[in-house]
Amino acid sequence: MDKFLIALEMKGHGFFIWSAYGVWFVLIILLIIKVFLRKREIERKLEHLNKEK
Amino acid sequence: MLKKLHKYANPNKFILVVMPIKNICIYAAVFLIALGLVLGLFFSPPDYQQGETVRIMYIHVSSAWMSLFAYVLIFFLSVSYLIWKFPLFVLIAKEIPFVAIIFTLITLITGSLWGKPTWGTYWVWDARLTSFLILLFIYLGLIFIDKTFKYNANGDLSFSYLSIVGAINIPIIKFSVDWWNTLHQPASVIRAGGPSISVEMLIPLMIMSFGIFLLFIYLVLTNIQSAIDERKFLFLSSKD
Structure with missing residues (x-):
């Protein structure tokens, strides 16, 4: 537990380091979700169009 | 050589060729980014001056390289589009800014x-930071042009011209730390005389950068696939 807290604290710079990694992670995940949603949406539209025909 | 590439100018053939690459990219990207994170956060040494904060470098520098590489790619695709008029070039180029702006x-x-x-x-208004902020605005401009002139030849031309004009910012970003007195440190990896940072830091940085590069390729290829499907949908629905 102590080792974990030391790793989190990063010698007093934990806030900056973990915030940077947090922002990085959130933005990357949002980007991936956006790309996947666009892909799924157009696949759904094409499938719907093909069914209509 | 160019004639051999002609067959890949067909978007459907292009997709068939790149799909297997796309799948390899995502698995390799996840593995390399995870490895880079573990090495960068827990195994690389702290810097003698900056201490633990140097660990931000592994995400900051890899994202910065990706932003610059993405712009160089857009530039070459735009120039190729203006020379050879293959719509596929500008179709690929237009899918890059949305991914690149996040980096x-x-x-x-x-x-x-x-x-x-x-x-x-x-924040400080020094040359490196300001020129990078300008890059963000150039990406925004390219995204707006794409959204405004969707599926329009004038939009393709405007996109290509703006990306070529905006390319002037890339050498400014790269050499800003040499041309002006900046708070930002000078280049320590891509520089004449080789990298000046320690190998223990360089390895996680290169692993992370390659992982981010593969993720970028995967996301852009997925976007290209969606863009081609969107055009297909537009064509099919307009026929009805």
Whole structure:
């Protein structure tokens, strides 16, 4: 537990380091979700169009 | 050589060729980014001056390289489009800015979070930071042009011209730390005379950068696939 807290604290710079990694992670995940949603949406539209025909 | 490439100018053939690459990219990207994170956060040494804050470098520098590489790619695709008029070139180029702007945003935010403990301020209007902010606005402009002139030949031309004009910012970003007195440190990896940072830091940085590069390729290829499907949908639905 102590080792974990030391790793989190990063010698007093934990806030900056973990915030940077947090922002990085959130933005990357949002980007991936956006790309996947666009892909799924157009696949759904094409499938719907093909069914209509 | 160019004639051999002609057959891949067909978007459907292009997709068939790149799909297997796309799948390899995502698995390799996840593995390399995870490895880079573990090495960068827990195994690389702290810097003798900056201490633990140097760990921000692994996400900041890899994202910055990606933003710059993405712009160089857009530039070459735009020039190729204007020369050879293959629509596929501009179709690929137009799918890059949305992915690249996120990496530019990451670079600016993580740089700012690195700047506070290192320089004592989140932001300063120095040449490197300002030119990177301009890159963000150029990406925004390219996205707006794409959204405004969707499926329009004039839009393709406007996109290509703006990306070529905006390319002037790339050497400014790269050499800003040499041309002006900046708070930002000079280049320590891509520089004449080889990298000046320790191998223990260089290895996680290169692993992370390659992982981010593969993720970028995967996301852009997925976007290209969606863009081709969107055109297919538009064509099929307009026939009815």
